Amino acid sequence: MTTDEWLSAGESRSASDPESESEAEAESGAGVPSLWSISDAVADRLADAEGLLVCLDFDGTLAPIVPRPEEAAIPAATRKRIRALNALDGVQVAVVSGRALTDVRERVGLDGLVYAGNHGLELERGGDLTVHPLASASRPALRRACRAIHARLGTIPGCRVEDKGVTATVHYRDAADAAVPAIEEVVSTVAGAESLRVTDGKAVFEIRPRIPWGKGRIVSLLAAEVGGGWLPIYVGDDTSDEDAFGVLADGVGIGVVVGSPSATAAAARLDDPDDVATFVGWLTARWADRPVEVIDAEGKRP
Numbered sequence: 001m002t003t004d005e006w007l008s009a010g011e012s013r014s015a016s017d018p019e020s021e022s023e024a025e026a027e028s029g030a031g032v033p034s035l036w037s038i039s040d041a042v043a044d045r046l047a048d049a050e051g052l053l054v055c056l057d058f059d060g061t062l063a064p065i066v067p068r069p070e071e072a073a074i075p076a077a078t079r080k081r082i083r084a085l086n087a088l089d090g091v092q093v094a095v096v097s098g099r100a101l102t103d104v105r106e107r108v109g110l111d112g113l114v115y116a117g118n119h120g121l122e123l124e125r126g127g128d129l130t131v132h133p134l135a136s137a138s139r140p141a142l143r144r145a146c147r148a149i150h151a152r153l154g155t156i157p158g159c160r161v162e163d164k165g166v167t168a169t170v171h172y173r174d175a176a177d178a179a180v181p182a183i184e185e186v187v188s189t190v191a192g193a194e195s196l197r198v199t200d201g202k203a204v205f206e207i208r209p210r211i212p213w214g215k216g217r218i219v220s221l222l223a224a225e226v227g228g229g230w231l232p233i234y235v236g237d238d239t240s241d242e243d244a245f246g247v248l249a250d251g252v253g254i255g256v257v258v259g260s261p262s263a264t265a266a267a268a269r270l271d272d273p274d275d276v277a278t279f280v281g282w283l284t285a286r287w288a289d290r291p292v293e294v295i296d297a298e299g300k301r302p
């Protein structure tokens with residue numbers, strides 16, 4: 001993707017309002033139906049679709065959450081199911097992660113997928129990796145922020161700074177609960193001084209460039225590319241995935257949240273990464289079995 005394409009894909013929103021990514025109202029997660037309770041309706045959407053764009057988050061969705069980020073791994077059976085789904089005609093699987101793109105691509109370990117890293121600021125299709133130009137410009141500020149945060153928080157047990165190039169994550173999963181407000185204060189002060197923004201996630205603070213771009217924007221971009229007849233599906237478990245659920249709300253696609261969040265814009269939920277693997281297998285079987293439309297030489301349906 002060229003610089004112009006990145007910038008024009010973002011121009012419909014105000015650059016001064018980076019938080020404007022989430023559009024749909026989040027509703028109580030308790031009211032979201034299990035995906036399996038609405039599987040007939042999902043099957044109907046599949047039957048009507050010309051193609052399937054299946055976007056999958058990584059941590060907490062494909063890989064179970066673990067205390068140390070470097071130990072997160074996708075089960076072999078899940079990898080096999082994703083490969084089978086992506087091999088079908090009319091299907092494109094995309095992995096959309098907060099991790100750096102090279103990190104998540106290596107952990108998934110499959111060719112032929114679309115990979116979006118750093119919450120969609122990096123995109124790779126067919127071996128062509130590009131980075132949002134405004135995010136690239138923020139790298140020096142991000143690096144300074146990582147150093148400053150590490151200098152101030154490096155002595156807090158269980159607190160770690162993960163520099164991912166165009167975003168960073170401050171982990172506090174192993175820190176004492178009592179230390180979290182002080183960690184948040186330091187992260188927010190340092191990021192603010194560098195004109196970066198802070199979002200939250202599962203036992204993390206994410207530091208991101210102050211531009212209106214997130215997982216929702218990348219899902220919109222991918223959905224526009226495959227075409228209006230394709231059905232976009234997004235499966236994710238964390239706060240940053242709400243952006244993607246938001247753009248797929250109101251029947252645009254199907255957002256599926258993993259777990260039971262207190263509020264979500266997703267249309268359905270799955271229990272855990274094992275349930276996600278089952279869903280990937282179910283999609284594969286449904287798509288492979290769907291009736292092939294017959295059109296005669298004159299372009300008519302008999």
Ligand SMILES: O=P(O)(O)OC[C@H]1O[C@H](O[C@H]2O[C@H](CO)[C@@H](O)[C@H](O)[C@H]2O)[C@H](O)[C@@H](O)[C@@H]1O
Pocket residue numbers: 057058059060064065066067068069070072096097098099100162164169171173201202203204206238240
């Ligand atoms: O968008 P994702 O693919 O879900 O990535 C979001 C963040 O995931 C990682 O952190 C999370 O998973 C860790 C390993 O299970 C866990 O220890 C941590 O508490 C979670 O927040 C990753 O380390 C971050 O860089 C990603 O932004």
